Amino acid sequence: MTSQPPAGVHLEPGDYTGSDPLVFTSSPARSPQVPSAPQARAPKTVEMTIDGAPVTVPDNVTILAACRSQGIDIPTLCTLSTLTPEGVCRMCVVDTGGRVLAPSCSARVGQGMTVWTDNDRVRHSRKLVLELLASSVDVDLAGPELPDGSIARYMAEYGADPSRFGPPSPPAPAGARDAAEAGHHEQPDGSVAERVAQPAKVDNDLFVRDYAKCILCYKCVEACGADAQNTFAISVAGRGFSARVSTEFDVGLAESACVFCGNCINVCPTGALMFRSEYELRRVGEWREDDQTVTRTICPYCGVGCTLELHVQDNRIVKVLSPLDAQVTSGNLCVKGRFGFDFVHVRPKGSDREA
Amino acid sequence: MDLRIADIAVSPAEREAVDAFLSPRIGTARGGWDGGERNIELDGRTARGGHEARSHRDLLLPTLHAVQDRVGWISPGAVAHIARRLTVPPAEIFGVATFYALLSTTERPSAAVHVCDDMACRLAGAEDICQQLEVTLGPAGHAQPGEQRTWHRSPCLGQCERAPAALFTIAGDPAIRVSTGPLDAPTILARLDDGVHGQGRLEAVEGPLGTAATPERLEQLRLLAPQAGQPGLRLLARIGRVDPTSLTAYLANGGYRALREAIAAGPERVIAEVTAAEVLGRGGAAFPTGRKWAAARAAEARPKNIVCNADEAEPGTFKDRVILEEDPFALVEAMTIAAFAVGAERGFIYLRGEYPLAEARMQNAIDRAREKGLLGRNVLDTGFDFEIEIRRGGGAYIAGEETALFESIEGDRPEPRSKPPFPVEVGLFGKPTVINNVETLANLPHIVRDGAAAYAATGTPGSRGSKLFSLSGHVARPGVYEVPFGTRLSDLIELAGGVRDGHQVKIVNIGGAAGSFVGPDRLDLPLTYEHARAEGVTIGAGAVVVFDETTDVLDILRRIAAFFRDESCGQCVPCRVGTVRQEELLARLIAHRPRGTVADELALLDELGRAMRDASICGLGQTANSAVASGLRVAGVLS
Numbered sequence: 001m002t003s004q005p006p007a008g009v010h011l012e013p014g015d016y017t018g019s020d021p022l023v024f025t026s027s028p029a030r031s032p033q034v035p036s037a038p039q040a041r042a043p044k045t046v047e048m049t050i051d052g053a054p055v056t057v058p059d060n061v062t063i064l065a066a067c068r069s070q071g072i073d074i075p076t077l078c079t080l081s082t083l084t085p086e087g088v089c090r091m092c093v094v095d096t097g098g099r100v101l102a103p104s105c106s107a108r109v110g111q112g113m114t115v116w117t118d119n120d121r122v123r124h125s126r127k128l129v130l131e132l133l134a135s136s137v138d139v140d141l142a143g144p145e146l147p148d149g150s151i152a153r154y155m156a157e158y159g160a161d162p163s164r165f166g167p168p169s170p171p172a173p174a175g176a177r178d179a180a181e182a183g184h185h186e187q188p189d190g191s192v193a194e195r196v197a198q199p200a201k202v203d204n205d206l207f208v209r210d211y212a213k214c215i216l217c218y219k220c221v222e223a224c225g226a227d228a229q230n231t232f233a234i235s236v237a238g239r240g241f242s243a244r245v246s247t248e249f250d251v252g253l254a255e256s257a258c259v260f261c262g263n264c265i266n267v268c269p270t271g272a273l274m275f276r277s278e279y280e281l282r283r284v285g286e287w288r289e290d291d292q293t294v295t296r297t298i299c300p301y302c303g304v305g306c307t308l309e310l311h312v313q314d315n316r317i318v319k320v321l322s323p324l325d326a327q328v329t330s331g332n333l334c335v336k337g338r339f340g341f342d343f344v345h346v347r348p349k350g351s352d353r354e355a
Numbered sequence: 356m357d358l359r360i361a362d363i364a365v366s367p368a369e370r371e372a373v374d375a376f377l378s379p380r381i382g383t384a385r386g387g388w389d390g391g392e393r394n395i396e397l398d399g400r401t402a403r404g405g406h407e408a409r410s411h412r413d414l415l416l417p418t419l420h421a422v423q424d425r426v427g428w429i430s431p432g433a434v435a436h437i438a439r440r441l442t443v444p445p446a447e448i449f450g451v452a453t454f455y456a457l458l459s460t461t462e463r464p465s466a467a468v469h470v471c472d473d474m475a476c477r478l479a480g481a482e483d484i485c486q487q488l489e490v491t492l493g494p495a496g497h498a499q500p501g502e503q504r505t506w507h508r509s510p511c512l513g514q515c516e517r518a519p520a521a522l523f524t525i526a527g528d529p530a531i532r533v534s535t536g537p538l539d540a541p542t543i544l545a546r547l548d549d550g551v552h553g554q555g556r557l558e559a560v561e562g563p564l565g566t567a568a569t570p571e572r573l574e575q576l577r578l579l580a581p582q583a584g585q586p587g588l589r590l591l592a593r594i595g596r597v598d599p600t601s602l603t604a605y606l607a608n609g610g611y612r613a614l615r616e617a618i619a620a621g622p623e624r625v626i627a628e629v630t631a632a633e634v635l636g637r638g639g640a641a642f643p644t645g646r647k648w649a650a651a652r653a654a655e656a657r658p659k660n661i662v663c664n665a666d667e668a669e670p671g672t673f674k675d676r677v678i679l680e681e682d683p684f685a686l687v688e689a690m691t692i693a694a695f696a697v698g699a700e701r702g703f704i705y706l707r708g709e710y711p712l713a714e715a716r717m718q719n720a721i722d723r724a725r726e727k728g729l730l731g732r733n734v735l736d737t738g739f740d741f742e743i744e745i746r747r748g749g750g751a752y753i754a755g756e757e758t759a760l761f762e763s764i765e766g767d768r769p770e771p772r773s774k775p776p777f778p779v780e781v782g783l784f785g786k787p788t789v790i791n792n793v794e795t796l797a798n799l800p801h802i803v804r805d806g807a808a809a810y811a812a813t814g815t816p817g818s819r820g821s822k823l824f825s826l827s828g829h830v831a832r833p834g835v836y837e838v839p840f841g842t843r844l845s846d847l848i849e850l851a852g853g854v855r856d857g858h859q860v861k862i863v864n865i866g867g868a869a870g871s872f873v874g875p876d877r878l879d880l881p882l883t884y885e886h887a888r889a890e891g892v893t894i895g896a897g898a899v900v901v902f903d904e905t906t907d908v909l910d911i912l913r914r915i916a917a918f919f920r921d922e923s924c925g926q927c928v929p930c931r932v933g934t935v936r937q938e939e940l941l942a943r944l945i946a947h948r949p950r951g952t953v954a955d956e957l958a959l960l961d962e963l964g965r966a967m968r969d970a971s972i973c974g975l976g977q978t979a980n981s982a983v984a985s986g987l988r989v990a991g992v993l994s
Contacts, residue, residue, distance in 0.1 A: 087773050088927050090970040100977060101969045106773050121969060125929070128966030132932035164959060165936050166950060181496055183456035183750065183921045184508065190942030194935055216925065225444075232358070235450030236768065236925070239751070241935045243925030246453075248361075248445035249431050249460065257359035257444060 048113040063104035063115055064092055072117055075126065075154050077133075077142075078217035079105040080267055082330045083227045086218045090129050091154070095122050127158040135162035135193045136241075138213045141271030166190070171197035171212065178250040180242035194241070200279070203252035206260050206339045208279040211244060213272035220245060220264035220273060228332050233257040234264070262338035266321055266331050275319045288313060296323075299337035304328060306337050317341045358444055365436035368528075372425035373433065376418055377440050381411050409442045413784075415451060415766035420708075420747055423458050427465040427526030443766070454768045454924075455749025456509070457524070457708045464498045464505045465526040466550045468543055469709075469750075471536075472508050473670045473918065474864065474900050474911060475515035475827035479537065484519055487540035504547040510752065510918050511670035511867075512709045515827035515900075516578045516834045522709050523557060525550035532711035533560050561712050580677050581834045581851070589813075589821055590797050591837045594681045599716055602723040605684035611729060613800035617692045618737050620803075625696040626652060629799065631807035633819045638664055638755075638792030639869070639895045640974075641884045644799075647789055650779040651697040654787035659699040661690050662764075662783055662790040665706040665713070666748050666755035669867035670918060671898035674823035674835045675793035679706070679713035682797070683720035687743060689796035691734065692803060694741045697789050702743040705760050708750050717745055752922035756973050757790045759924065770926045771973035792896070794823050814840035817885035822897055824882070826851040829858060829903040838882070845878035848901055858903035862990050866895025868915045869978040871985035892985075908990040909945050912983050916941050919979040930976030933967040937983060960984065 044059040050070055057066040062085070067074050078089035085106040093101035095116040104117075116122060133139060134155065143150025154160070169192040177198050188194060200210035218236065225232045233256045237246040247256035265273040274282075281287040292313045299306040307326035311319040320338050324331040365373075374383070418441065422433045429452050438445045452458045457469075470488065472481040488506045489495065498505040512534055514520030520536030521543055531550055538546075549556040561572075576583060576595050583595030598604040605611070617625045630645025651659060663686065667675040678686060690702045706714050721743050724730045732740045746764050748754050754763045758772035761783045782788025798820060802810045811819040818840035824847055827833040831852025838847060844863065854860055860875045871892045873880065880890060887894045902911065916938040925931045940960055943949050949956045964980030971977045 086926075087972065090927050090929055090972075093970050100971070103773065103972075124962070125966045125970035128933075128962065129928050129970065132928050132936065132966075136932050136935070164950075166939065179461070181456070181459070181461075182454055183510070184496060185917070185920060187917065188935075188939045188942050189946060190939040190944075190948070193939065215928075216931070232444030232446055235444070235446040237446075237450045237453040238925070239454050239753075239768075240920055240923040240925045241931055243931065246446070246449065248434055248449040251361070255361060257446065 046109055046111040046113070048109055048111070048115065050115045051117055057109055059109065059111075061109055063094055063096075063102065063107050063109055063113075066109045067094075067104060067115070067117055074104055074117055076105055077151070077215060077269060078219065080219055080324070082324050083219055083222045083267065086222070089133075089215065089217055091126055093122060093125050095119055101125055123158060126154070127160050130155050130158055130160035131162045131164060133162075133215055134160065135165045135168070136195045137215050137270070138195075138197065139215070139270060141213060142215070142269055162193075166193040168192060169194045169197070171195070171199065174199045175250070177211070177242060177244055178237075178246060180238055182239050182242070185240075185242070196241075196244075201252075202276075202279070204254055204260070205276055206335075207262060207265055208274050208276055209245075209253075210272050210274065210279075213270045214245060215270055215272075216243060216245070217269060219267040219269065223263045223267045223332075224258075228330075229259070229261055229263050231257050231259050231261070233259070260335040260339060261333060262320075262335070263332045265338075266324075266333070277318045281313070281318060287318075292318070299333065301334075301336045301340065306333050308333070308337060310341070316345060358438065358442065360435050360438045360445055361431065363432045363435045365432040366426070366430070368426050369422055369430065369433040370436055372421045372528075373418055373436055373440060376421040377411075377414060380414060381440075411441055412443060412766035413764055415441060415443060415448065416455075416749060416763060417746065419448075419452055419455075419458055420749070423526070424524075424530035424532075425526060425528055427467070427524075428459040428462050430462070447767075451766065451768055455708075455751050456507075456921075457748075457750035464503050466504045466547050467524045468504070468506045468547055469509035469512070469522040469524070470506060470543070471510070471512040471514065471518070471520050471522075473511035473914060475511070475671060475833070476519040476536075477911065477914060478828050478902070478906065479518035480539075481519040484538070484540045484543065488543065491540070491544060503551050504544070506543075509709075509750075510921065511668065511672075513667055513673040513676050513707070515671055515673055515825060517575070518827065518833075522711075523547065523550055525557065531558050533557055534709055534711060535560050576681070579673075579834055580681070580836075581832045582836060588837050589801055590794065590823055591677065591835070593685070594677060597682070599681045599683055600719055602684060602720070602727060602729075609804070610684055611688055613803040614688050614691055614695070614729070615735065617695055617803050618735060618739075622652065622696045622698065625692065625803060628802055628807045629696070632802045632810045633807075634795065634798055634802065634810075635818065635884060636792055637794035637798075637822070637896065639669070639866070639893070641894070644791065644795055647779055647791070648693065648697050650777075651699075651787050651789045654780055656780075656786050658701055658786060659697055660783045660786055660788040661694045661697070661699045661702040662757075662760065662788055663690055663702070663704040663793060663796055664755060664757065664760060664790055665704050665710075665717075665793050666760060667710075667793070667896070668707055668748075668752040668755050669869060669896050669898055670915070671827055671864060671867045671900040672825045672896045673827075674825045674897055676710055676713055677823070677835045678793050678797050679710060680716050683713075683716045684724065685797055685800060686717070686793060687720050687724050687730065689799045690743060691730065691741055692799055693789060693791065693796065695734075695739055697787075699789065700740055700742070702741060703764055703783065704743060704745045705748060705754070705764060706745055707748045707755075709748075714745060714747060721745070751924075752918075753924045753973075753975055756975060759973070760790070761788070768924070770924045771975075773972065794897075815881070815883045815885070818883040822882065822894070824897045824899050826899050826901070828864075828900040829855050829860075829906070830901050831855055840883045841881050843878070844873070844880045844882060844899070847882065847899060848878065851901075854901060854903050858905065860901060861904045861906055862902045862908055862986070864898065864900040864902070864911075864982065864986075866893045866982075867898040867900075868918050868982055869893075869974065870895045870898065871981050872989045873985075874989045893981075908986060909941070912986045913938070913941050913945060915982050915986070919975070923975060923979070927970070927972045927976060929967045929970045930972070930979060933963055933971075933976065934979050936963055937967075937980060941983065957987070960987075 045056045046059045076092045079085050087103040087106040092104045094104045096102045139151045197212045295310045306329045309321045322331045434448045493499045514536045517536035522534045525531040580594045597608045626648050634644040635641040753759050754769040756771045759769035763769035778788045814820045821839050920934040923930045923934050968977050
């Protein structure tokens with residue numbers, strides 16, 4: 001189907017010469033000389049000291065990236081490679097000799113900077129962050145999906161003991177945390193450590209929002225909004241300890257702008273956002289990760305070619321994720337790829353593979 | 356953007372409130388939500404929506420105020436209508452509205468009173484008032500069925516000289532908003548009734564602009580600034596002498612001489628003079644103003660902004676209110692000088708929502724100045740354009756943090772940004788921005804007019820000039836006092852008439868909730884930034900709350916702990932949860948039910964304080980433990 005170029009037109013290698021009418025060639029005025037490639041910019045670097053060792057790193061990276069390039073692990077909770085760093089969990093703080101610690105996920109390196117990633121000051125803040133989180137949020141499921149390990153591992157590593165702040169408070173009744181007014185709270189008596197515990201929001205067949213497990217990392221809001229989906233169905237509402245992820249006026253997801261792409265589930269590090277199928281299996285004690293297989297495949301619907309990770313238990317798909325490093329959509333899917341897998345389970349009646 | 360807006364009816368009053376505010380500013384188009392306006396003649400398919408429709412996000416908070424003022428709460432129908440008009444997702448509007456204490460997203464009676472129960476009002480019997488209101492109106496925030504009135508507790512309203520104080524908000528057209536004091540419960544109830552049925556009686560407490568000349572008003576003024584009329588004052592020189600509503604009076608009393616001199620001297624010389632005067636920012640951070648201005652002038656991006664931080668919300672602080680209410684033209688002039696010096700075209704005054712009189716006076720000053728060509732295009736025929744807009748806060752202490760303030764103006768939740776970048780490079784609307792406190796700005800006309808040397812002759816080598824201090828609590832004459840830096844704390848307290856008769860100082864709060872406490876043994880402290888730093892205390896914005904030996908210090912500390920929990924934005928873990936744990940710990944100490952020993956609890960509080968100071972994003976979390984910790988230490992209440 002390759003058409004011949006009109007006479008006198010020089011074609012560069014790679015120029016499109018598909019069938020008419022979409023002939024895409026270079027302009028006749030173009031010089032036949034192949035221009036030389038622009039000079040590659042010499043990579044700018046800075047010299048700095050990390051944990052006492054002098055290092056040279058690119059000048060435009062975060063402290064976190066610089067440390068990781070040197071093989072130094074820094075724990076993180078709210079940062080994710082596909083999302084804008086929010087810098088809110090404060091797990092990744094490092095000591096740059098300043099008045100306060102710096103969030104390595106968002107603070108940039110600088111010439112002559114001295115960074116301590118694991119001194120007493122840093123370890124103290126990380127320990128307290130873990131204790132404050134674990135004393136207020138159900139972090140039992142937090143971790144396995146974390147790129148950097150699990151909260152349980154961090155808790156052990158930093159000697160965090162959330163019980164120092166008292167026994168956990170009873171869960172709030174459904175809707176109570178959503179009704180909190182900014183700037184007001186019940187005076188505590190200090191006998192229990194207040195938590196965000198509350199019943200899960202189960203308002204649709206596809207996924208469940210269990211905000212008792214929410215550490216308010218903002219990832220779901222970012223994924224729903226400007227960082228990925230541009231749907232803006234959820235926002236952080238309220239303030240202080242009453243801050244929560246919410247639709248407008250806490251309406252159910254079906255009434256909200258939610259398009260059920262589930263990209264929020266994909267980035268949730270704590271299990272607060274969960275497939276309904278996983279939620280129901282966990283409820284009856286039938287969620288068995290050890291018995292599950294994870295199969296990578298390509299979404300069967302449109303031609304975009306998103307990568308799916310099918311989590312299969314007892315020959316049924318129980319959860320669909322997408323790897324963040326998938327080239328096509330960086331872990332984002334649409335409602336069909338994420339949830340439209342039931343047809344796989346339907347077998348012709350009488351067939352030997354009937355479910 | 357993929358907006359889906361619920362099909363909920365907006366009430367006529369809500370629609371009118373929204374459209375009356377928005378239509379003069381953005382026209383009557385419905386916005387980009389339904390594809391915007393179609394240009395049939397061009398090609399029949401072009402929709403004007405997109406960026407243009409979304410470019411008015413900064414009108415979100417004023418629009419929410421318009422609805423709150425008109426109907427007393429922000430309903431789902433109102434949110435849907437605003438979402439269409441401004442092309443903002445409803446969830447984000449809800450996220451913004453639920454951040455502010457003065458906005459309500461649940462239906463409530465149109466007449467509301469916000470009763471201050473913070474430090475100074477507490478000493479003046481605010482708790483008794485709250486208990487009486489609870490008997491009549493039910494628990495705070497829970498209106499009885501059929502009741503037209505409701506009440507809320509409030510953090511410091513900045514009316515400490517007339518404690519106990521309250522803010523009345525009566526929804527309607529026009530809405531009534533009045534902050535006043537001192538009050539008792541029967542007066543509060545009567546004023547609420549005035550608001551509902553009173554045909555102007557509540558408004559008459561202050562009047563739309565305040566009436567400068569009535570005996571009541573002059574009496575209030577003597578309460579606010581007891582030095583008013585005395586010679587030798589710089590910042591308070593015009594207070595009580597010059598009608599704050601009259602530009603003519605301002606011009607006749609030295610007004611706008613400084614701007615003319617600034618224009619004659621040119622921007623560089625103005626900045627050099629401000630730098631030479633070594634002015635330090637009066638909002639609490641004490642950053643050199645000259646350096647800020649020079650950096651903003653050097654920044655390349657345009658347009659630049661001047662923002663006046665008038666979100667004075669530090670408990671015990673009301674000194675900016677004096678300038679805002681009683682010398683508003685001085686602030687307009689100072690901002691104009693700042694704009695001329697750094698090359699800014701737009702100015703914003705972010706004014707706390709609890710200061711309705713200040714808002715009216717400032718708006719009047721801006722309007723009068725514009726009429727006379729002192730604002731707007733081609734100021735004083737120099738080819739320099741400058742406009743000032745007031746943005747009203749919604750009841751959020753954190754919005755006084757400079758980057759949170761930008762977020763608030765831009766129509767987002769006022770959550771502080773990570774710094775760097777600093778505002779002089781990336782500030783409001785992502786542009787270079789100078790943000791100065793009211794009092795800082797009020798110093799500038801003096802520097803420009805009288806020169807840096809005259810300015811720096813007052814004060815100490817590390818703290819030039821004079822400072823406004825807000826004195827409240829157990830002093831004979833609370834109010835705003837102007838004294839040279841270096842004045843001893845004891846002399847300042849004496850100036851305010853000393854501790855009330857027959858009593859002694861037990862403890863003094865300097866700098867408000869974000870400040871710290873000192874005991875009676877340190878009253879000889881010279882009030883300068885350098886002495887304060889050496890002593891491990893902070894001048895902050897200049898709050899001085901005096902407590903005598905009758906004070907229950909633990910009760911005050913508990914109020915401070917509750918304040919930080921209420922005012923934390925909730926973004927970062929150390930502050931969001933740390934402020935909760937701090938209050939719980941204090942509650943256990945007060946109830947004599949420590950976990951382990953008292954020493955164990957104090958050690959835990961210290962650990963908590965270190966993490967909050969080191970790892971919080973902004974100054975709120977970083978200082979949320981300082982007053983509580985220093986109060987426990989100084990008062991020695993637990994030993």
